[in-house]
Amino acid sequence: MAEGAVQTKQTGRRSLVVAAKKQAILAAGLEFFSLYGIHGTSLDKVAERAGVSKTNLLYYYPSKEALYIAVLKQILAIWLAPLRAFREDLEPLAAIGEYVRLKLEVSRDHPQASRLFCLEMLQGAPLLKDELTGDLKSLVEDKSAIIAGWVAAGKLAAIDPHHLIFMLWATTQHYADFASQVEAVTGSNLSDEDFFRRTVENVQRMIIEGIRVR
Incomplete structure (x- = not known):
């Protein structure tokens, strides 16, 4: 050689x-x-x-801070991957239903990451502020514009895109950030295949029926 x-x-x-x-x-x-x-x-x-x-x-x-920031950036990449997949050429209700499923998969597959991200947000995101006001803000604005376009075209009910995204985040992350509460109440968690399937179906139904054009 x-x-x-x-x-x-x-x-x-x-x-x-x-x-x-x-x-x-x-x-x-x-x-x-x-x-x-x-x-x-x-x-x-x-x-x-x-x-x-x-x-x-x-x-x-x-430094410990450098490692912490690296971990948070990796989390943010995982957390935002489903939102990056949002495309204007998709059918709106199908796209949002798929986003719900992908976000619940993140909560199921990366519960530690979700909880750490939540902890950082609760502390005011002191070490992630630049990322939130930079790439995250730009991405949310881009995807909000897609949702607004669907609303303007009469494909979705008259909703504010930002509040829809916030609701999707809060709902799907609950199953990771409050996994102990979910399991205490239901006796199950997202690692249970049947419970995961039922969770996806129910969250999709509630969200989609709320934004469907009447």
Whole structure:
């Protein structure tokens, strides 16, 4: 094998190792931050859970705040993915029904992420303010314009797009942020396949019937 090809292969392997380490650190950080917040989390514990030395952790994330922000940005990317999928060429009620399902999947598959994001919002989002007033605001404005266009075309009831989005967020995230309450009342949670299906169907029905043109 040529020397250049060997170096390329080695570089690729190193990149994979680095990516795996960083992901392990982010996963461990999410676990501890979602339980104890930024102030109650120890980087020593995060490093131990991630299977790296604290020195190695600090090489990739030079402070606890830097790691916390990286975790929050990863959460925001996951959380916003369903909204990014919203397209103007979709049938409105079907698009909103699908958004409900995708957001409930996020609540089911990433409950720690949802709870940490909620915790950050309750604290006034001191470390995520730039992201919220930048990319998030722009995305919401873009998708609100699509919803407003559907309303103007008579495809949806006369609703305010922002309030529809806020309601969708609040409803779908409830099943992650208040999972203990949901399970105490119903005896089930989103990890139960039948309960998840019924939750999707009921939330879709209530939202869609509320915005359907009469």
